[in-house]
Amino acid sequence: MKPFLPNYPVVHIKPEKEKIFFQRHPWIFSGALRNIPKSATEGTPVFIADAKGTIRGIGFLSSGSIAVRILSWTTEKLPVEYFIDQKIKAAIHTREQLGFFSSAETDCFRLIFGEGDGLPGLVVDYYAGYCIVQCHHLGMYHARESIYGALQRHLGSRLTAIYDKSADALHDATLENQWAVGEPTKQIIAREYGHKFLIDFQQGQKTGFFIDQRENRKLLSRLCTGKSVLNTFSYTGGFSIYAIATGAREVVSLDISQRAIDLLEKNLEINQLDLSKHTSLATDAFDYLTHLERTFDIIVLDPPAFAKSHRVTHNAVIGYKRLNALAMSKLAPGGLLMTYSCSQNISEELFLNTVTSAAMDTGIDFQILHRLHQPADHPVSIYHPEGRYLKGLVLKKST
Ligand code: SAH
Numbered sequence: 001m002k003p004f005l006p007n008y009p010v011v012h013i014k015p016e017k018e019k020i021f022f023q024r025h026p027w028i029f030s031g032a033l034r035n036i037p038k039s040a041t042e043g044t045p046v047f048i049a050d051a052k053g054t055i056r057g058i059g060f061l062s063s064g065s066i067a068v069r070i071l072s073w074t075t076e077k078l079p080v081e082y083f084i085d086q087k088i089k090a091a092i093h094t095r096e097q098l099g100f101f102s103s104a105e106t107d108c109f110r111l112i113f114g115e116g117d118g119l120p121g122l123v124v125d126y127y128a129g130y131c132i133v134q135c136h137h138l139g140m141y142h143a144r145e146s147i148y149g150a151l152q153r154h155l156g157s158r159l160t161a162i163y164d165k166s167a168d169a170l171h172d173a174t175l176e177n178q179w180a181v182g183e184p185t186k187q188i189i190a191r192e193y194g195h196k197f198l199i200d201f202q203q204g205q206k207t208g209f210f211i212d213q214r215e216n217r218k219l220l221s222r223l224c225t226g227k228s229v230l231n232t233f234s235y236t237g238g239f240s241i242y243a244i245a246t247g248a249r250e251v252v253s254l255d256i257s258q259r260a261i262d263l264l265e266k267n268l269e270i271n272q273l274d275l276s277k278h279t280s281l282a283t284d285a286f287d288y289l290t291h292l293e294r295t296f297d298i299i300v301l302d303p304p305a306f307a308k309s310h311r312v313t314h315n316a317v318i319g320y321k322r323l324n325a326l327a328m329s330k331l332a333p334g335g336l337l338m339t340y341s342c343s344q345n346i347s348e349e350l351f352l353n354t355v356t357s358a359a360m361d362t363g364i365d366f367q368i369l370h371r372l373h374q375p376a377d378h379p380v381s382i383y384h385p386e387g388r389y390l391k392g393l394v395l396k397k398s399t
Pocket of ligand 1: 209210213232234235236239255256257260283284285286302303304
């Protein structure tokens with residue numbers, strides 16, 4: 001690729017804010033900018049200059065309190081396409097290094113994880129050769145052709161097709177999700193630790209599957225032989241499939257979405273599992289737990305993000321506390337609670353405090369057996385701790 005010299009608008013950092021060049025956080029807040037060029041709008045590529053006018057970075061302009069999303073801290077005046085290509089190449093290298101392309105039992109993983117891979121606003125999940133692309137930011141969306149090109153160049157024969165699901169991510173009704181590269185398909189089946197999953201890439205949530213729980217599902221499979229398991233917020237049955245396949249005595253899966261439950265049942269079928277051990281319910285987890293008149297040996301709580309912004313953190317904490325206290329009260333003595341939060345705005349410490357406060361309400365002893373996180377295909381930039389969004393605990397109730 002031959003880079004041309006771009007003529008992007010330049011934003012200048014206020015002299016007293018120049019520590020940002022040292023801290024390397026990928027978001028620049030509006031208060032740090034001396035000017036926003038008139039020609040620049042949401043998603044415009046911009047160069048970032050210090051007070052002397054020297055170029056120190058490149059990014060995309062944003063309209064919220066985060067004014068610029070950094071693509072690279074660089075002094076090179078090269079186009080965004082160049083950095084996108086380099087970073088996609090590096091992201092693929094990381095997954096190669098982690099062994100994802102050579103695994104005999106897993107062929108789905110996150111290929112690109114936004115800021116964690118130096119590509120803010122871009123998520124790409126890989127499902128058995130199919131890449132589902134989600135641009136969460138207009139800057140990335142405008143560069144989508146370069147993204148497709150870089151994926152083709154660096155994946156080579158490991159790429160079958162690309163489906164762009166950015167319309168959903170950008171919440172823009174004027175855009176359309178569509179096939180961008182390769183032959184369209186109606187059905188994608190991916191494998192995770194040998195278990196098959198139908199990927200609901202067109203109508204499902206996110207890119208169609210919650211890849212981030214892979215290692216936590218694997219952990220459940222080591223704990224559940226002979227046990228009764230309640231999998232709340234089951235979606236298409238990730239935890240349930242592992243539990244039945246590895247010998248749980250009984251599994252109840254529940255999700256508020258009938259579509260998710262229908263897919264869960266198809267997933268049970270394609271894995272040829274013993275259906276007599278499984279019950280699925282399309283219902284509200286809070287209602288179900290409130291009225292439950294029995295106990296389970298293991299309860300999985302994997303709710304959607306309750307805190308989508310800082311403004312609602314307080315309500316989210318109340319929600320997590322109520323949910324965890326309910327589940328704790330329905331655990332058998334000696335039972336295990338696997339509880340998660342995927343809210344970026346709830347820190348690990350706040351989540352632990354919230355779950356601790358739920359335990360205090362029950363007046364029962366609990367031990368922490370595991371503190372869990374997102375897996376390595378969801379890497380975190382050392383300069384962007386906000387990228388650590390998934391946290392989990394495995395607690396044991398006293399016998
Ligand atoms: N554990 C899943 C992912 C869970 S995603 C996996 O491993 O794949 C969160 C799910 O919670 C979504 O499927 C959503 O439909 C469901 N959900 C949201 N609110 C709910 C509620 N009040 N009760 C039950 N399910 C709910």
